[in-house]
Amino acid sequence: MDIRFLTTFIEVTKTRHFGKAAENLYLTQSAVSARIKLLEEYFHTTLFIRQRNSIQLTQSGEKLLPFARQLCATLNDAKQELQVQSSEYAVCGATQLASDLFLPQTLTHLHKHFPDFSVKADILTLDALSRQLHERVTDLAFSTEPLKSEDVNSVILFEQPLGLYRVGEPSSQINAEEFVAIDWGAKARDWLLTAYPQLRDAKLRTNSLSLALNNLCTEGGIAVLPVNVESQLRDRAPLTLIEPIDDVSLKVYLHTMKQIRRIGLADIITSVSSIAPK
Known part of the structure; x- marks a missing residue:
């Protein structure tokens, strides 16, 4: 059994709310529910009484709670001792x-x-x-x-400005068929869709800068890039700044x-x- 199931059980007991427990544990609410379900299946019992505005421990949940706390505390002590x-x-x-x-x-x-x-x-x-x-x-x-x-x-x-660049031979056309979309966040995306609504679609979407750069150098295209990659690309392919993105930067x-x-x-x-x- 995964010890994280017990820490989730303890957090739900403390908050009496699956959503708050999920927020405190940096999980989704469905993940918390799944962990509690697996824990209940492991012990073959119901641990919580789920009501509309209240979550209460069953008798089985009450009995499990001190053991869960003791197990988690013991394992945390062991982990810290090994780390030392x-x-x-x-x-x-x-x-x-x-x-x-x-x-x-x-x-x-x-x-x-x-x-x-x-x-x-x-x-x-x-x-x-x-x-x-x-x-x-x-x-x-x-x-x-x-x-x-x-x-x-x-x-x-560090912080770098962003700009819309063309990699490859210069062209006045800006269209989705040559656009490589890198996920720089909501502000950059909002600016782009306002200034160039035709770039709502893309030939490639990725959260990997290295993958995007390799594709751009091989096939050419346009993309939003930080200015510090100019030096990396100029030796590999022609690079042209189409337009800087004002008030939006990469951090x-x-x-x-x-x-x-x-x-x-x-x-x-x-x-x-x-x-x-x-």
């Missing part, structure tokens, strides 16, 4: 775009300045990134979107937990925070 004994590691997590933009140089920086540390790097969705950060599975989280949490410190590592954030429990992690966070964009 093997503290020479760092786990980096990043959303796809943040990985393309910042993770490679972060790994190079860590290997150079913290050679005794073993580094793990994962590509995650924003929800999974937030959840793993709060569960302390991930030490340093990178994203192009902010995380809203009172327990998290977030800093902007890469570093998120870390406010309470740092492992030896050496604070130094890593401070060092990574100082990395200038390449």
